[in-house]
Amino acid sequence: MTINSRYFVSDPILRPIAEELYASAQDLPLVCPHGHVDPRLFADPEYHFGNPVDLMIQPDHYVLRILHSHGISYSDLGIPSRIGIPVEEDPRKIWQVFADHFYLYNATPTGLWIRDELSEVFGIDEPLNSQNAQSIYDSINQALAKADCTPRKLYHRFNIAVLSTTDSPSDDLLAHRQIAADWGGHILPTFRADLIVHIDRSEWLLEIEKLAAA
Structure with missing residues (x-):
């Protein structure tokens, strides 16, 4: 089963348009702005799931x-x-x-x-x-x-240009510094404020204190 047959509309008029649009973009690199990815996966070049x-x-x-x-x-x-x-x-x-x-x-x-x-x-x-x-x-x-199933190898296999991780406001970004030091992958930290805006959570004050100390 191809990508086309899984996702494209079956309408005989619309399907060729969808296939043409897909063909024009399918080889473009991926820009992933909200990855929910732990940067430590990329910090270790030999990391395996x-x-x-x-x-x-x-x-x-x-x-x-x-x-x-x-x-x-x-x-x-x-x-x-x-x-x-x-x-x-x-x-x-x-x-x-x-x-x-x-x-x-x-x-x-x-x-x-x-x-x-x-x-x-x-x-x-x-x-x-x-x-x-x-x-x-x-x-x-x-x-x-x-060996080809490490996060770094998959990053290249999937033709990713940019991947943004999802990071706590108080994160020290050590993993990002390690990535930048020895690898050319474009992994960017992204500030996710959930932990400091949900004041009803029991850990809210602790997160505020961690952010203040960061």
């Missing part, structure tokens, strides 16, 4: 919310709580839960993104389900261990 759960499930609140909205507890997905409820620690079990409920992502943007990621990044076109969950887990795990 952990496992499929570390990469695709636990950091993604869109993935988590769909599962949780259908009765799956965060603890079953390995997400710790403030009250210390025991959580699932086996990534294969968490991945199995994800695969068992992958149908929940049908007709959602999140589902499109995940299917595109599986196909375009990992070469997996087989639909994820309960039966093939573990074999797909193994395929992703093997890909993540390869």
Whole structure:
């Protein structure tokens, strides 16, 4: 399945226009102004992602919310709580839960993104389900261990021109200094003020104090 067949309108008049517009832009470098990316991933030239759960499930609140909205507890997905409820620690079990409920992502943007990621990044076109969950887990795990699957290598593979991270107001930006010192990737810090504007949060005063000391 091509990018075109996944995303373009089926209308016979509009589709050629969409394909023409896409063709004119598809090879342009990416400018990513809001990445939600931890800059420490790029500070270490040999950094590798952990496992499929570390990469695709636990950091993604869109993935988590769909599962949780259908009765799956965060603890079953390995997400710790403030009250210390025991959580699932086996990534294969968490991945199995994800695969068992992958149908929940049908007709959602999140589902499109995940299917595109599986196909375009990992070469997996087989639909994820309960039966093939573990074999797909193994395929992703093997890909993540390869030398060409570091964040710096993927930055170039994806033809990224600029990527902005999302940083706390009090961040010391050490990772950004490390990136600038030994790599040519264009990774920019971006000030995200959430922690200092939500005065109803328990950590608000601490964040204000950290910002004052920065």
